[in-house]
Amino acid sequence: MRVRFWGTRGSIPVALTSADIRDKVAEALFRAEGxxxxxxxxxxxxxxxxxxxxxxxxxxxxSPCVEIETGIQEYLVCDMGSGARPxxxxxxxxxxxxxxxxxxxxxHVHWDHIMGFPFFGPAxxxxxxxxxxxxxxxxxxAFRLQQAPPCFPVEFSQLTADIxxxxxxxxxxxxxxxxxxxxxxxxxxxxxxxYRFAAGGKVVVYTTDSEHKLENRAQTERxxxxxxGADLVVFDAMYSLAxxxxxxxxxxxxxxxxxxxxxxxxxxxxxxxxxxxxAYDDAAIEGVLRETRRFEELTRGTQALRISAxxxxxxxxx
Amino acid sequence: xxxxxxxxDNALVLGxxxxxxxxxxxxxxxxxxxHLARSAKDGTSIVLDLSGLEYVSSAGLxxxxxxxxxxKAQNSRIVIAAMQPVVAEIFQIARFNxxxxxxxxxxxxxxALSPAAAAAFDRG
Numbered sequence: 554m555r556v557r558f559w560g561t562r563g564s565i566p567v568a569l570t571s572a573d574i575r576d577k578v579a580e581a582l583f584r585a586e587g588x589x590x591x592x593x594x595x596x597x598x599x600x601x602x603x604x605x606x607x608x609x610x611x612x613x614x615x616s617p618c619v620e621i622e623t624g625i626q627e628y629l630v631c632d633m634g635s636g637a638r639p640x641x642x643x644x645x646x647x648x649x650x651x652x653x654x655x656x657x658x659x660x661h662v663h664w665d666h667i668m669g670f671p672f673f674g675p676a677x678x679x680x681x682x683x684x685x686x687x688x689x690x691x692x693x694x695a696f697r698l699q700q701a702p703p704c705f706p707v708e709f710s711q712l713t714a715d716i717x718x719x720x721x722x723x724x725x726x727x728x729x730x731x732x733x734x735x736x737x738x739x740x741x742x743x744x745x746x747x748y749r750f751a752a753g754g755k756v757v758v759y760t761t762d763s764e765h766k767l768e769n770r771a772q773t774e775r776x777x778x779x780x781x782g783a784d785l786v787v788f789d790a791m792y793s794l795a796x797x798x799x800x801x802x803x804x805x806x807x808x809x810x811x812x813x814x815x816x817x818x819x820x821x822x823x824x825x826x827x828x829x830x831x832a833y834d835d836a837a838i839e840g841v842l843r844e845t846r847r848f849e850e851l852t853r854g855t856q857a858l859r860i861s862a863x864x865x866x867x868x869x870x871x
Numbered sequence: 872x873x874x875x876x877x878x879x880d881n882a883l884v885l886g887x888x889x890x891x892x893x894x895x896x897x898x899x900x901x902x903x904x905x906h907l908a909r910s911a912k913d914g915t916s917i918v919l920d921l922s923g924l925e926y927v928s929s930a931g932l933x934x935x936x937x938x939x940x941x942x943k944a945q946n947s948r949i950v951i952a953a954m955q956p957v958v959a960e961i962f963q964i965a966r967f968n969x970x971x972x973x974x975x976x977x978x979x980x981x982x983a984l985s986p987a988a989a990a991a992f993d994r995g
Contacts, residue, residue, distance in 0.1 A: 767933045770893070793966035794929055798936050810929050810965050844964040851957055852928075 554755050554871040555622040560615030560636020561863040563791045563828035564665050567614035577608055607835035613865025616665035617761060623752050627654040627730045631759045637669025645674045652680030656730055659687035660761050661745035662695035671705050681714035686721050688736050688746045693718040737779050739763035741805035755871045761789040761828045764805045780819035784871045788812040790826040809845040816858050823859040838862055874902040882916045882981050882988035888923030891931030900934050911945035916984040920977050922953035932965055939970050952980035
């Protein structure tokens with residue numbers, strides 16, 4: 554499987570400002586310390602080898618949209634945040650005019666997870682099949698509402714793709730396009746659902762907008778079972794632990810610390826920090842990643858846990 | 872995990888030891904509760920001497936958070952002292968350094984809370 558991240562930011566999309574770009578360029582020039590580069594390629598190599606990721610890249614600002622490629626013709630994607638717009642462009646380019654079949658898995662219908670759908674190009678292509686899977690009763694209502702006047706100029710009924718809403722049962726493994734998909738309920742305002750995708754002996758778990766109450770041992774054990782042995786877990790690590798259990802308790806999100814602990818207990822191979830706090834700049838997210846890796850080192854048992862921070866455009870082969 | 876406690880004038884020093892995690896955090900909370908209640912009643916400040924604490928998990932950190940919240944609600948003070956490097960790193964990563972005032976040594980914490988407590992500590 555290949556997991557491709559189109560949107561990784563939580564709550565609301567963000568963008569780098571012109572001042573952010575200026576500061577990155579200035580800092581990069583400063584760090585170059587007067588070096589001469591014979592070509593752009595040489596400068597590129599220097600940046601890649603010697604400068605921080607947060608200086609030479611950006612984690613990006615699209616809200617959640619994560620594609621899971623399984624080698625079959627159909628597309629699988631989690632959530633339709635603003636990252637659905639570039640994902641849609643990718644689908645159109647890859648299809649070269651042929652209608653696609655896209656399976657969407659909705660964690661929930663808060664705005665940051667549905668806002669990309671009106672800009673999802675394949676929805677405007679006749680013959681395209683879009684199956685929107687989820688466990689909530691209100692998914693179709695939410696998708697139609699956000700395109701109803703006066704919020705959007707194109708009503709849902711005007712979309713020319715064949716769009717179907719498919720209700721899934723939490724806790725049950727569903728066979729969808731050759732992939733075994735199991736949803737599980739999560740703690741979030743209005744409830745959310747995580748998904749465990751299993752295919753070809755590999756397992757990817759997508760678990761965002763999910764709060765974990767430390768005092769609830771039964772819930773912890775349920776998630777350890779849900780994550781168990783996964784090759785990759787995409788985890789809501791929006792807040793620090795201190796915030797998640799104090800001023801932002803009951804806001805429906807989790808922390809890097811809880812992500813590491815759950816993945817260690819579940820013997821997960823790779824944890825991806827996801828649903829980044831929109832107030833964080835690139836340096837702050839890179840700092841969280843560095844600290845999370847250090848926390849894993851401090852608490853490591855017999856198995857090392859690989860840790861990454863998701864960014865728009867990241868691809869991970871599982 | 873035994874919770875050693877020493878009173879220095881109007882400050883109480885509590886010393887959790889070993890590991891604080893899912894398995895023993897409720898016991899720690901129960902042992903901490905009467906000290907917090909006393910703090911509310913007579914204004915005794917609390918210093919958590921973490922020199923003997925080797926590791927704290929998220930469940931243990933939650934106990935500290937609940938104690939900090941209770942202290943704030945009852946207008947009493949609870950501070951941290953003498954963290955081992957690993958525990959200090961975990962506090963930093965979890966941003967608990969923003970929740971607790973922390974001091975390198977117990978003496979420093981007592982001095983910040985009350986000159987009388989620091990003097991009592993010096994007397995031994």
